[in-house]
Amino acid sequence: MTPAHFTPVPLNRSYRLLNHGPVVLVSAAHGGVTNVMAAAWSTALDFDPPKVTVVIDKTTLTRSLVEASGAFALNIPCRAMAAQILGVGTDSAKMVPDKLARHGVSTFQVEHRGVPLARGCVGWLQCRVISEPRNQQTYDLFIGEVVAAWADSRVFSDGRWHFENAPDDLRTLHYVAGGQFYVTGESLQVGE
Amino acid sequence: MTPAHFTPVPLNRSYRLLNHGPVVLVSAAHGGVTNVMAAAWSTALDFDPPKVTVVIDKTTLTRSLVEASGAFALNIPCRAMAAQILGVGTDSAKMVPDKLARHGVSTFQVEHRGVPLARGCVGWLQCRVISEPRNQQTYDLFIGEVVAAWADSRVFSDGRWHFENAPDDLRTLHYVAGGQFYVTGESLQVGE
Numbered sequence: 001m002t003p004a005h006f007t008p009v010p011l012n013r014s015y016r017l018l019n020h021g022p023v024v025l026v027s028a029a030h031g032g033v034t035n036v037m038a039a040a041w042s043t044a045l046d047f048d049p050p051k052v053t054v055v056i057d058k059t060t061l062t063r064s065l066v067e068a069s070g071a072f073a074l075n076i077p078c079r080a081m082a083a084q085i086l087g088v089g090t091d092s093a094k095m096v097p098d099k100l101a102r103h104g105v106s107t108f109q110v111e112h113r114g115v116p117l118a119r120g121c122v123g124w125l126q127c128r129v130i131s132e133p134r135n136q137q138t139y140d141l142f143i144g145e146v147v148a149a150w151a152d153s154r155v156f157s158d159g160r161w162h163f164e165n166a167p168d169d170l171r172t173l174h175y176v177a178g179g180q181f182y183v184t185g186e187s188l189q190v191g192e
Numbered sequence: 193m194t195p196a197h198f199t200p201v202p203l204n205r206s207y208r209l210l211n212h213g214p215v216v217l218v219s220a221a222h223g224g225v226t227n228v229m230a231a232a233w234s235t236a237l238d239f240d241p242p243k244v245t246v247v248i249d250k251t252t253l254t255r256s257l258v259e260a261s262g263a264f265a266l267n268i269p270c271r272a273m274a275a276q277i278l279g280v281g282t283d284s285a286k287m288v289p290d291k292l293a294r295h296g297v298s299t300f301q302v303e304h305r306g307v308p309l310a311r312g313c314v315g316w317l318q319c320r321v322i323s324e325p326r327n328q329q330t331y332d333l334f335i336g337e338v339v340a341a342w343a344d345s346r347v348f349s350d351g352r353w354h355f356e357n358a359p360d361d362l363r364t365l366h367y368v369a370g371g372q373f374y375v376t377g378e379s380l381q382v383g384e
Binding site: 016019020021022023040041042043044045046051053055079082083085086132134135139141143159160161163171173174175176177179180181182183184185186187188189190191 | 208211212213214215232233234235236237238243245247271274275277278324326327331333335351352353355363365366367368369371372373374375376377378379380381382383
C-alpha cells in the first residue's frame with residue numbers, strides 16, 4: 001500500500017524536488033534483494049526529460065543492484081528520519097544484512113516492476129539508468145532519467161515545496177558530515 | 193585585496209563547503225573577460241583529491257570562458273546576496289554585458305593566475321576542469337578538481353559550518369525555482 005498523502009508530481013516539475021540540494025536515500029532492487037543507502041552527492045541534471053546524477057560507491061550493495069537492474073529511486077527523507085538516514089548511510093548491507101530492519105527503514109512498491117521506495121520520505125524520483133560506463137567506472141557517477149515522481153502532498157503541491165504549512169518533522173535535510181545535518185529553513189522569495 | 197575573514201580551507205575538508213547542497217555562483221575568466229553565473233546543479237564528486245560537478249549550459253558566456261581557460265570557481269553565496277544570485281542567474285552577459293555591475297557583483301583575485309572569486313560569498317572552491325568532452329557536450333556537465341578552497345571564518349572553521357554563531361545574513365541558500373530560495377536552517381546532530 002502506498003503511504004497516505006502520496007501524490008504524483010508531473011515529470012516536468014520533478015526537478016524541483018531535488019533542486020534545493022537535500023540529502024537523499026537511494027533505493028534499488030534486483031533478484032529479490034532490496035537495499036537503501038544514503039547519498040549527499042545527488043543533483044538535478046536536466047529539466048525535460050528530467051535527469052539526475054548520483055554518486056554510488058563501488059563498495060556498496062546498492063551499486064550492484066543498480067547495475068544489475070538498470071534502475072534506482074531517489075527518496076527524499078525528512079527530519080523525522082535523520083537517525084535512519086545516518087544508519088543506512090553508515091552500515092553496509094554487505095556487513096549488516098538486516099540493516100534496513102535494524103534502522104527501521106521499510107519500502108513499498110507502486111507498480112509491479114517499479115523500484116521499491118522508502119516509507120516516511122516526502123519525495124520520490126523513480127529513475128532508469130542512462131548507461132555511461134566511463135562515468136560509472138571512473139567517478140562512481142550515475143546518470144538517471146526520471147520516469148515517475150511523487151511527493152507528500154502535505155509539503156509539496158502545485159510544483160512547490162510548502163514546508164511552512166506542515167510540522168517541522170516533514171522538512172527536508174542537508175547533510176554535512178559526522179552525523180551533522182542542516183534542516184531546510186525558511187523560505188525567501190526574491191523579485192516577482 | 194581579499195575580503196576580511198577570508199581563510200584557507202584544507203583541501204581534504206573542502207567537500208564540506210558544498211556537501212549540504214547550497215546554490216553556487218560559477219565564476220570564470222579568459223582573455224580579460226570575467227563572468228559570474230548562478231547554478232543550483234552542483235555537487236561534490238570525491239573527497240581526496242576533491243572533485244565537484246556543475247552543470248553549465250551551452251548558451252552561457254561562462255561556459256565559453258570555462259572551456260577556453262580550463263578553470264572555474266564555485267563561490268558559495270549567502271542570504272544577503274539572494275537578489276544578486278537571482279540577477280546573475282537570470283541575465284546573460286551575452287545580452288546584458290554589464291550584468292555584474294548591474295547586480296552589484298564584484299570579483300577579486302587571490303593569485304595572479306587564479307580564477308576571479310565573487311565578493312560577499314562565504315565559501316570558495318577554485319577548480320581546474322577535468323576534461324570529459326562527452327559529459328560536457330551531451331549533458332552540459334563539467335567535472336572539476338578542487339585545487340584551492342577558502343571560507344569566511346565567521347561561518348566556517350575547523351572544517352565545519354557554524355551558522356549559529358553569526359548573523360543570519362551569512363547563512364547559505366538553497367534554490368528552488370521562480371526566485372524562491374530556502375535558507376540553510378538549524379543544525380541537527382545525530383549520534384556521536
